[in-house]
Amino acid sequence: MWEAISANRSKSIVLIVLMGMLLALLGAVIGGVFFAGEDGMLAGGAILGVMIAGFIWFVMTLVALFQGRNILLSISGAREVSHSDAPQLYNIVEEMSIAAALPKPPKVYIMEDKAPNAFAVGTPENAAVAITTGLLSVLSRDELQGVMAHEIGHIKNLDTKFMTIAGVMMGTIVILADVFMRGLIFGGGGRRRSSSSDKGGGQLQLILFLIALVFAILAPLFAQLLYLACSRSREYLADASAAVFTRYPEGLASALEKISANHSKLASANRVTAPMYIVNPIMKAHAGGNSLFSTHPPTNERIKVLRSMGGGAGLKDYNEAFTKICGKAIIGETTLRSAEVLKMRGITTPEPPQLPKNDIKRQTREATDILHRLNHFAFISCPCGVRLKIPPQFNKPICKCPRCGKEHPVKIA
Amino acid sequence: MVLVLVLVVGGFVLFMFLILLAWFFGTYNVLVRMRNRVTNAWAQIDVQLKRRHDLIPNLVNTVKGYAKHEASTLEAVIKARNTAMTANGVGAQAAAEGELSGALSRLMVVVEQYPDLKANQNFMQVQEELTSTENRISFARQAYNDSVMEYNTKREMVPSNIVAGICKFDAKELFELKDEAEREAPEVKF
Numbered sequence: 001m002w003e004a005i006s007a008n009r010s011k012s013i014v015l016i017v018l019m020g021m022l023l024a025l026l027g028a029v030i031g032g033v034f035f036a037g038e039d040g041m042l043a044g045g046a047i048l049g050v051m052i053a054g055f056i057w058f059v060m061t062l063v064a065l066f067q068g069r070n071i072l073l074s075i076s077g078a079r080e081v082s083h084s085d086a087p088q089l090y091n092i093v094e095e096m097s098i099a100a101a102l103p104k105p106p107k108v109y110i111m112e113d114k115a116p117n118a119f120a121v122g123t124p125e126n127a128a129v130a131i132t133t134g135l136l137s138v139l140s141r142d143e144l145q146g147v148m149a150h151e152i153g154h155i156k157n158l159d160t161k162f163m164t165i166a167g168v169m170m171g172t173i174v175i176l177a178d179v180f181m182r183g184l185i186f187g188g189g190g191r192r193r194s195s196s197s198d199k200g201g202g203q204l205q206l207i208l209f210l211i212a213l214v215f216a217i218l219a220p221l222f223a224q225l226l227y228l229a230c231s232r233s234r235e236y237l238a239d240a241s242a243a244v245f246t247r248y249p250e251g252l253a254s255a256l257e258k259i260s261a262n263h264s265k266l267a268s269a270n271r272v273t274a275p276m277y278i279v280n281p282i283m284k285a286h287a288g289g290n291s292l293f294s295t296h297p298p299t300n301e302r303i304k305v306l307r308s309m310g311g312g313a314g315l316k317d318y319n320e321a322f323t324k325i326c327g328k329a330i331i332g333e334t335t336l337r338s339a340e341v342l343k344m345r346g347i348t349t350p351e352p353p354q355l356p357k358n359d360i361k362r363q364t365r366e367a368t369d370i371l372h373r374l375n376h377f378a379f380i381s382c383p384c385g386v387r388l389k390i391p392p393q394f395n396k397p398i399c400k401c402p403r404c405g406k407e408h409p410v411k412i413a
Numbered sequence: 414m415v416l417v418l419v420l421v422v423g424g425f426v427l428f429m430f431l432i433l434l435a436w437f438f439g440t441y442n443v444l445v446r447m448r449n450r451v452t453n454a455w456a457q458i459d460v461q462l463k464r465r466h467d468l469i470p471n472l473v474n475t476v477k478g479y480a481k482h483e484a485s486t487l488e489a490v491i492k493a494r495n496t497a498m499t500a501n502g503v504g505a506q507a508a509a510e511g512e513l514s515g516a517l518s519r520l521m522v523v524v525e526q527y528p529d530l531k532a533n534q535n536f537m538q539v540q541e542e543l544t545s546t547e548n549r550i551s552f553a554r555q556a557y558n559d560s561v562m563e564y565n566t567k568r569e570m571v572p573s574n575i576v577a578g579i580c581k582f583d584a585k586e587l588f589e590l591k592d593e594a595e596r597e598a599p600e601v602k603f
Contacts, residue, residue, distance in 0.1 A: 090546035099552035381534050
């Protein structure tokens with residue numbers, strides 16, 4: 001895994017440098033238009049523009065590095081759960097962070113949403129994973145393990161760290177372009193002042209202004225393309241990591257199948273946070289296909305690759321399966337040389353797990369129980385089999401079971 | 414003239430030497446990091462084994478109330494746990510842990526006959542903890558083996574094997590269970 005990460009890292013650095021150049025260029029062009037001196041002193045304005053762009057980027061990066069995780073989690077409306085709230089989920093996350101040898105298990109968050117999805121944020125030392133109640137209620141233990149392994153794969157491969165840095169750059173570019181466009185509509189002060197000075201400078205300014213206009217329209221688009229280009233291959237890599245961690249690709253495959261069967265959109269997701277989720281939260285799974293603008297590879301292709309690993313669970317097996325289905329390799333040569341062939345655990349022929357209906361019912365109940373526990377509900381099990389859920393506002397000393405009528409004492413805090 | 418030549422050649426040699434030194438230090442540090450990861454992964458296995466030992470009294474107490482006729486199975490579990498906790502040496506410990514895994518899976522087979530117990534909230538919690546602990550143990554072993562594989566590959570490959578040889582980075586051993594049957598055993602099915 002070491003090599004896979006370092007290969008990933010060098011690619012990320014190239015992308016970040018490219019994005020940084022784009023940001024600087026945009027700053028220079030906009031600065032040239034707005035702050036050019038009376039004698040058409042372009043260089044001064046351009047440098048000032050770059051400095052302002054750099055300053056905005058610097059402040060945003062600082063904020064993202066120290067508060068990014070919390071901001072993202074609060075945007076998505078996620079709430080932290082402890083071991084006693086959701087024992088199984090919490091255990092699975094710890095199991096997977098042991099398998100991935102993370103220095104510290106990530107914090108576990110839950111989002112109250114019917115759309116099935118999950119995401120990860122942060123650095124390996126300080127990470128968090130979040131999952132919707134919708135996903136939690138449809139997955140079996142093995143499938144949940146697959147999903148969490150995928151998310152922890154993102155953390156381990158430093159995707160989440162990269163996405164934070166790249167996301168901030170993209171955000172800065174979008175903001176700069178936006179401010180420029182607004183400036184044109186509501187003021188355009190710099191341009192008017194200079195065009196009234198001398199003719200030659202004015203013409204130059206006009207050309208520059210047009211360049212800036214085109215640039216301000218195109219830069220966010222380019223930035224987004226760069227941002228997305230890496231996000232897609234990272235999804236495959238995280239799938240490969242999940243197979244290595246769990247030694248059971250079928251778990252993730254059948255989880256993805258269940259996720260893609262549901263088309264509800266996630267209410268709290270937006271364009272910047274979209275690449276962080278396990279499947280695209282704002283686009284339908286089948287729409288879009290493998291276009292330049294999709295954040296995620298097509299889900300059915302991911303399932304197909306996972307299912308054709310032929311009883312293996314290593315990076316090599318994943319790469320072979322990927323080459324067979326997509327016609328090209330996904331994992332670098334140097335990584336594969338040091339990767340060993342890993343055997344899948346348990347059954348070697350993937351059989352689609354057929355869950356009985358009441359199992360789904362039980363899982364849904366467990367997922368809602370977690371929410372109840374988060375909201376400080378008390379639970380009383382009645383001998384007749386009913387579980388009473390006592391809301392925190394309940395203020396009577398005795399609660400009657402609705403089925404058998406037995407009276408239970410209630411502890412009032 | 415000669416002085417300039419000497420300076421240039423000398424500078425070049427010094428430059429190459431510094432690059433070599435930087436590479437040497439870099440590789441050394443990578444090896445150290447990998448070796449520490451192996452040590453850490455080994456410690457993680459112990460942590461998880463201890464977790465299992467701590468869990469067993471709770472499990473036994475929960476089962477006891479429902480399955481009074483299974484005293485011998487329960488005793489076997491407790492005995493295996495005590496042996497595992499006091500075992501010294503890697504070989505003895507591995508054997509004792511294997512014994513404990515066997516005793517636990519026998520207990521779980523017995524539990525199948527008590528539907529009341531299986532529906533018990535307390536038991537369901539212990540059962541989830543036990544499943545997770547068994548998983549953690551096997552994942553910790555898996556992570557240990559992965560880290561050993563990575564470390565051994567690095568110390569054998571050219572050119573990092575030069576650094577490993579000079580600085581005496583010893584090969585680490587893989588954690589291997591005696592036979593395939595034993596590898597499957599720890600997976601407790603309910």
